[in-house]
Amino acid sequence: MCDFKPGDEVEKFKEGARHAVSWPGRPPIGTIAxxxxxxxxxxxxxYGLDLVGWPNSPARxxxxxxxxxxxxxxxxxxxxxxxxxxEEPKRTPAKRRERA
Known part of the structure; x- marks a missing residue:
């Protein structure tokens, strides 16, 4: 289930295993779109996303x-x-131990 909806602001936080090879226009980690x-x-x-809003990238x-x-x-x-x-926690005084 994907909880994104159009208009949401998202940030790239990881690279997927399927996208290990770099291609021009791929947004780096930390990109906001x-x-x-x-x-x-x-x-x-x-689920896939179509994104807009980061500079210098033809990929969307x-x-x-x-x-x-x-x-x-x-x-x-x-x-x-x-x-x-x-507030300093209330502390109870220590009880004295009686010796046997």
Whole structure:
């Protein structure tokens, strides 16, 4: 199952075994792109992606979805503006052992 949808921002995070040979226009690891279309490769359980949005690359079609992950951009302003509170844990005093 592929959870990408058109318009998602994705990042290449690995090279697939099927693409071990370098070809011109192949995006390097760390490339950010936008999903244009998703399709299932006929006769397999694999999904392919058509991508747009990275500079200097004529290639746009047929990328293995397994090599890409969604980019999750989070708004950190609320987290950064929250007051940090740390409470020292409550500790119980040690009990005295009685000697027999």
């Amino acid at each position: 936008i999903v244009e279309a998703i399709y299932r490769v006929p006769g397999t359980d694999l 079609y047929g990328f293995a979805a397994e090599n890409w992950r969604k980019v999750h951009r989070r708004d950190l302003t609320a987290w950064l503006s929250a007051k940090a509170t740390f």
